[in-house]
Amino acid sequence: MEVRNISKSIQETEVLCDVSFSIAPGTITGIVGRNGVGKTSLLKTMVDIFRPDEGEVRVKGESIQINPSAKQHVIFVSDVTEAFKNESVDHIVSFYREVYPSFDHAYFEELMARFDLEKIQQVKKYSKGRKALFALILAFATRADFVLLDEPTDGLDVIVKRQMMQFMVEAVAENDISILIATHRLDELETLADQIIMLKDGQVEARYELESVKMQYQKMQIVYAEQMPEEVIEKVNILQQSGRVYVCFIARADNETKQAVEKSGPLLIEELPMSLEDLFIAKLGGDRFAT
Amino acid sequence: MLHIDPKSQTPIYEQIIVQMKDRVAKGVLKPGERIPPVRELSSQIVVNPNTVSKAYKELEKQGVIVTMRGRGTFISEDVTAGITAGQTEHVKKEMSRVVLDAYYAGVSKEELHVWINAFYDDLGGWDK
Amino acid sequence: MLPKALWKKDFKQTKGLFIYLGLVFIFWFPIQALLRIDGALETLREEQARGEDHHLQFLQTSSYFWEQLLSSSSWLLALLLLAVIPGVLIGSERNSETHHVMTGLPFKRQTLFISKFVVGAVGISLLFFFAIGLAYIFVAQSELSFVTEQFSLLEHLWLPWTTMLAIFALGMLMGSLVGEMLSQIVLTLIFLIFPSGFWLLVRQFIEINNIPLGGEQWQAEFVGNVTLPLILLDGNMNGWFIIPAVMTIVFAVVGTYSYASAKDEHNGELLLFKKLNVIFLPGVVVCFALLGGMIAASIAPHSQQEFQVILYWIGAVLLGSGAYFSTRRLLQMNRGRKK
Numbered sequence: 001m002e003v004r005n006i007s008k009s010i011q012e013t014e015v016l017c018d019v020s021f022s023i024a025p026g027t028i029t030g031i032v033g034r035n036g037v038g039k040t041s042l043l044k045t046m047v048d049i050f051r052p053d054e055g056e057v058r059v060k061g062e063s064i065q066i067n068p069s070a071k072q073h074v075i076f077v078s079d080v081t082e083a084f085k086n087e088s089v090d091h092i093v094s095f096y097r098e099v100y101p102s103f104d105h106a107y108f109e110e111l112m113a114r115f116d117l118e119k120i121q122q123v124k125k126y127s128k129g130r131k132a133l134f135a136l137i138l139a140f141a142t143r144a145d146f147v148l149l150d151e152p153t154d155g156l157d158v159i160v161k162r163q164m165m166q167f168m169v170e171a172v173a174e175n176d177i178s179i180l181i182a183t184h185r186l187d188e189l190e191t192l193a194d195q196i197i198m199l200k201d202g203q204v205e206a207r208y209e210l211e212s213v214k215m216q217y218q219k220m221q222i223v224y225a226e227q228m229p230e231e232v233i234e235k236v237n238i239l240q241q242s243g244r245v246y247v248c249f250i251a252r253a254d255n256e257t258k259q260a261v262e263k264s265g266p267l268l269i270e271e272l273p274m275s276l277e278d279l280f281i282a283k284l285g286g287d288r289f290a291t
Numbered sequence: 292m293l294h295i296d297p298k299s300q301t302p303i304y305e306q307i308i309v310q311m312k313d314r315v316a317k318g319v320l321k322p323g324e325r326i327p328p329v330r331e332l333s334s335q336i337v338v339n340p341n342t343v344s345k346a347y348k349e350l351e352k353q354g355v356i357v358t359m360r361g362r363g364t365f366i367s368e369d370v371t372a373g374i375t376a377g378q379t380e381h382v383k384k385e386m387s388r389v390v391l392d393a394y395y396a397g398v399s400k401e402e403l404h405v406w407i408n409a410f411y412d413d414l415g416g417w418d419k
Numbered sequence: 420m421l422p423k424a425l426w427k428k429d430f431k432q433t434k435g436l437f438i439y440l441g442l443v444f445i446f447w448f449p450i451q452a453l454l455r456i457d458g459a460l461e462t463l464r465e466e467q468a469r470g471e472d473h474h475l476q477f478l479q480t481s482s483y484f485w486e487q488l489l490s491s492s493s494w495l496l497a498l499l500l501l502a503v504i505p506g507v508l509i510g511s512e513r514n515s516e517t518h519h520v521m522t523g524l525p526f527k528r529q530t531l532f533i534s535k536f537v538v539g540a541v542g543i544s545l546l547f548f549f550a551i552g553l554a555y556i557f558v559a560q561s562e563l564s565f566v567t568e569q570f571s572l573l574e575h576l577w578l579p580w581t582t583m584l585a586i587f588a589l590g591m592l593m594g595s596l597v598g599e600m601l602s603q604i605v606l607t608l609i610f611l612i613f614p615s616g617f618w619l620l621v622r623q624f625i626e627i628n629n630i631p632l633g634g635e636q637w638q639a640e641f642v643g644n645v646t647l648p649l650i651l652l653d654g655n656m657n658g659w660f661i662i663p664a665v666m667t668i669v670f671a672v673v674g675t676y677s678y679a680s681a682k683d684e685h686n687g688e689l690l691l692f693k694k695l696n697v698i699f700l701p702g703v704v705v706c707f708a709l710l711g712g713m714i715a716a717s718i719a720p721h722s723q724q725e726f727q728v729i730l731y732w733i734g735a736v737l738l739g740s741g742a743y744f745s746t747r748r749l750l751q752m753n754r755g756r757k758k
Contacts, residue, residue, distance in 0.1 A: 047523040071525035083520040098424035166334040173330035173340035190297035191338045273298040
């Protein structure tokens, strides 16, 4: 699945600007970015709910803008679970069976049993978490090759959340499907994603292979007797400062900065464990952290 | 069975490799023992299956595990035979780094020896 | 892929309204027919007792019976339902997340629209044919069976049928332009009476301001012939029986096109196409100004012409500016809602 040069304006504001990336089969992709950065718009454009002003989305080589039946292979799960709220589980399932020829009813039943979800007469009677869970089960049961999830774990309790994540991992391993997760819950992506796409101001700010990102950057704690000299401040990415203690972010390969730090005579330089969240703050935290 | 620390400096696939080797070295996993397939392990530890798969491939390359089509994945029968010259070199390099660190940290040569002996004693099973 | 799933879903959505429409039709045609047969027979008997046969001749030679039946008061209720059905088919989906779910499915947008159109049109047609057929059978079985000779397929079947379809189609067209259900229904109703309504406003403007512009008879006739509720009520088309059918087709084609090209991120707002604001805002202001003028002028006695003109302009400015500000607010409705 390929997103090619998508641009989209909503109400005179450019929400997406020349966004391109691709999703390989059997992978998990995380889309991260601050609230309102266009994550949901991007997902909606990827299934042509929103029509792009420019660019196209290709699934298995076919443009979904030109040929919507290519969307059989893609399913989008919204974080709003309002649609079909008055319908019964059986009705919704029969609808999806007719729309998606690949719908796997046995798999659906299996998942319902696994997550202990009963088939009720009105979906709106499910709790918030169960609604989200039901939407996910329905999506996976279509056996679509690409599953796009918008804040999938919102409203799920920790136990169900873990079950859900385990299930996603299995689905990817077993069926070679690809999952795209738009979220601000970075901790969840940390062990899940093959690649992370960071959005900022409607643009792809950065794309990371999760495994390599830790090799690229390091988080350092630097303590000075006085203050960090100006020329060092200019070079490093400061995540946090309390008194004379600075927590910074430095590209591993950036020897120039490292030398500058060493030359400035700090009392202590120490590497700290780094999470995706640190990277997120450093990259998207705002102008304060821009280098 | 494995414990993954997402915040660690070490990439996740490397954590899997290290921990697997550690389990084998400590005799927790015995040669010929069946280990969970990629799908199962990734589900257990909630880690991207491609990451687990990458780790398994590396372990296989290093001769720690073998995958038999249709039967599953097992700890290699002759797990030591798989340790190649390249890896010995790697261990040697790592060691020199540790010794350097120890020197600056003020750890004496004798103390280091004691530690090494103790670590070796910890490893159970087959390689005494 | 057959959109059977869509038909089922669209039907489910409108089932309730079809039941109401069916009830209205049954009251309108077969039940009214029975009542009118009784009434007519009563009149005929009284006439016979007096030894006259005027009414009998009248019924035998004119389509009076059928025209009375078709224009009975139920038509207003039917008209309302015909405007509401498209609202439920399209507008209600735009009000909820359903529209987004539907457009995310592997269907062309045209397919979505056509499915809705077919479900609505077929439902309306079947109910109408059933009800009017039943009415025809009741008449044919009664002592009044001779009036069936006056039943004109063109005037009493084709014309009301295509007019109802055109009303429904206008509602569907509105659904493809408007982002919200209630606005869709209200605008449908406004545009249904728009040709005659606007004509009346313009005529009043010309008359009160003494503008030397004569209205021609053919113009008034044309306006009447494209005002769908009037066709339904009156059916006097002077042979232009094709008009509602043409309107149906035009609305359907334009609706399909605009439904497919509308920017759905504007769902919830008044107009989906921002370019229409340019026409919509001045259009509404002009109409309301004309309306305001007409109402204000009607206060003044006919003899005082100058006073009438002054009042007309005060009314026009007041209602026009009121319309300007409220329409601007309406156009801002739900903007910036979370997408």
